[in-house]
Every structure is written in structure tokens, then in C-alpha cells.
Amino acid sequence: MAYVHTQLDTDSLNNPLIDTHIHIDSYPVDQQLSILESLPGCEVDTIISVSMHLGSCQRNLELARQYIGRVQAAFGFHPEQEIPSPAAINALFDFMESHVDEMVAVGEVGLPYYSRLEALSGGKKWDNRPYEDLLEQFIIIAKKHDKPIILHAVYEDANIACDLLEKHGVTSAHFHWFKGAPETIQRMAESGYYISFTPDLIYEEEIRELARVYPAKQVMTETDGPWPFEGPFQGQMTHPHMTADVAAAWAEIQGLDQPAARRILYDNARRFYRLG
Numbered sequence: 001m002a003y004v005h006t007q008l009d010t011d012s013l014n015n016p017l018i019d020t021h022i023h024i025d026s027y028p029v030d031q032q033l034s035i036l037e038s039l040p041g042c043e044v045d046t047i048i049s050v051s052m053h054l055g056s057c058q059r060n061l062e063l064a065r066q067y068i069g070r071v072q073a074a075f076g077f078h079p080e081q082e083i084p085s086p087a088a089i090n091a092l093f094d095f096m097e098s099h100v101d102e103m104v105a106v107g108e109v110g111l112p113y114y115s116r117l118e119a120l121s122g123g124k125k126w127d128n129r130p131y132e133d134l135l136e137q138f139i140i141i142a143k144k145h146d147k148p149i150i151l152h153a154v155y156e157d158a159n160i161a162c163d164l165l166e167k168h169g170v171t172s173a174h175f176h177w178f179k180g181a182p183e184t185i186q187r188m189a190e191s192g193y194y195i196s197f198t199p200d201l202i203y204e205e206e207i208r209e210l211a212r213v214y215p216a217k218q219v220m221t222e223t224d225g226p227w228p229f230e231g232p233f234q235g236q237m238t239h240p241h242m243t244a245d246v247a248a249a250w251a252e253i254q255g256l257d258q259p260a261a262r263r264i265l266y267d268n269a270r271r272f273y274r275l276g
């Protein structure tokens with residue numbers, strides 16, 4: 001049975017929101033369905049569900065077909081994992097090529113900042129080259145099919161990602177849950193790249209500072225669920241309705257009223273993901 005997206009009343013007090021980065025397939029199945037059923041009631045009209053690997057792509061595609069418009073599927077390979085075999089990489093690329101019309105974006109892809117840090121701090125050797133090569137392949141796919149790309153690339157890794165995007169002339173890039181140096185922030189902003197804020201915008205000063213300086217036309221809301229949050233969200237299951245808290249925090253930082261802030265964040269996401 002398909003659940004067709006119903007248009008929200010735009011005259012309601014709050015404008016709708018989009019969770020531009022969630023791993024809906026990573027929740028237990030009963031939670032996947034209860035979250036998706038609850039979205040209209042919390043004024044989140046679309047989620048962009050990013051994929052970890054091939055199996056994750058397949059599940060996200062199923063959900064996108066079941067919840068038309070409410071779930072938009074992105075296909076990729078999360079970089080904080082061991083590099084797959086060449087056969088597994090080819091199987092993933094084949095899947096992406098054969099479902100390109102149902103792929104809203106390439107993602108989640110990027111570079112393994114946290115895995116590398118952990119390996120190096122444990123005295124292990126690290127070779128970043130295979131990850132950079134794989135990211136470049138995904139960038140080539142995004143370019144070939146004119147799709148946006150969703151990046152996990154923080155701190156110095158964001159510069160490597162920027163170099164690769166520039167090399168291939170890809171301008172439609174979303175650096176999710178980004179953090180980085182002021183020069184990198186400036187470079188990304190000037191390149192027209194988008195970033196998104198998670199619920200940690202409420203309590204992380206580094207992110208709040210980023211929200212003060214990043215162009216308002218290039219920011220969106222996300223949860224990265226099921227990743228858990230701290231502060232007022234401690235112990236709660238991460239749910240797309242938390243994008244309302246993100247929007248409220250961004251509104252306050254920007255000195256905007258909440259409906260105006262939500263409208264900007266929503267329009268940015270619809271424009272970036274070409275949701276019409």
C-alpha cells in the first residue's frame with residue numbers, strides 16, 4: 001500500500017520542515033513505520049533518507065516507494081566503515097545506475113575522519129587513499145547524472161572533498177553536520193555548498209558560531225537519526241520532529257521569527273534537493 005504525501009496547510013502557524021539527513025532504514029522496523037506515519041502530525045513533510053551500503057539502499061528504496069514524496073532516497077556508502085571489496089563496490093554502482101530515477105541524491109558518501117582519528121590515536125597505520133578514490137567515484141556518478149551529493153566530510157577532510165568537487169565541477173553539495181576551520185567555512189560558503197544543522201545546534205557552541213556566519217540561503221535542518229543527542233534530547237529517540245527545535249534555535253541565532261526561519265530552511269531544502 002502506498003501512502004501518498006498530503007499537502008500541509010501552509011496557513012498553519014508553522015511552515016513545514018524537511019529532515020534533510022536521516023538514516024530511516026537504520027531504525028528497528030517498527031520504529032521506521034511509526035516515525036513515517038507520524039510525520040504529517042509534526043509538520044515534517046519530507047525526509048531525505050541516506051544509505052550506509054547496498055542493503056541500506058535497497059531498504060530506503062522500498063520505503064521511498066511505499067511513502068511516495070514523504071521519503072526521498074539517497075544512495076551511497078558511509079565512509080566510516082571498512083572499504084568494501086571491488087565486487088561489492090561494483091554491485092552498489094550497478095544498483096545506483098539502475099535506480100537513478102528514484103535516487104534524489106548520491107549519499108551518504110565522504111571521508112572517514114573519525115575512523116582515521118581512532119586508528120592513528122591507537123598507533124595503527126592508516127591509508128586514506130582508497131577512501132579518497134571511492135569518494136571521487138561517487139562524485140563522478142553525481143556529475144554524470146546531475147544529482148546533488150551528500151557529504152560526510154568534516155574538519156580537514158572537507159578541504160579534500162572541496163578539491164575533488166572542484167576537480168569534477170560539482171557544485172550541488174550538501175555537507176551534513178559540518179564542522180571545520182574558518183577558512184574552510186568561507187571556501188564552502190563561497191562555492192555555494194549547503195550545510196545542515198542537527199539538534200546539537202541547541203547546545204554546541206562550535207555549531208552555534210557556524211550558524212551565525214554561514215549564509216542563510218545555504219542552510220537546512222537534519223537529525224542524522226537514529227544518532228542520539230545530548231542536552232535537552234538526552235535519552236530520547238531521535239525523531240524528525242526535532243528539526244523544529246533546530247529551526248527554533250537557528251531563528252533565535254539569526255534574529256528571525258520562527259515561521260520566517262522555517263520558511264527559509266524549507267525553501268532551501270526544496271531548492272537544493274529539487275523537490276519542485
Ligand SMILES: [Zn+2]
Pocket residue numbers: 021023050108224
Ligand atoms: Zn548520516
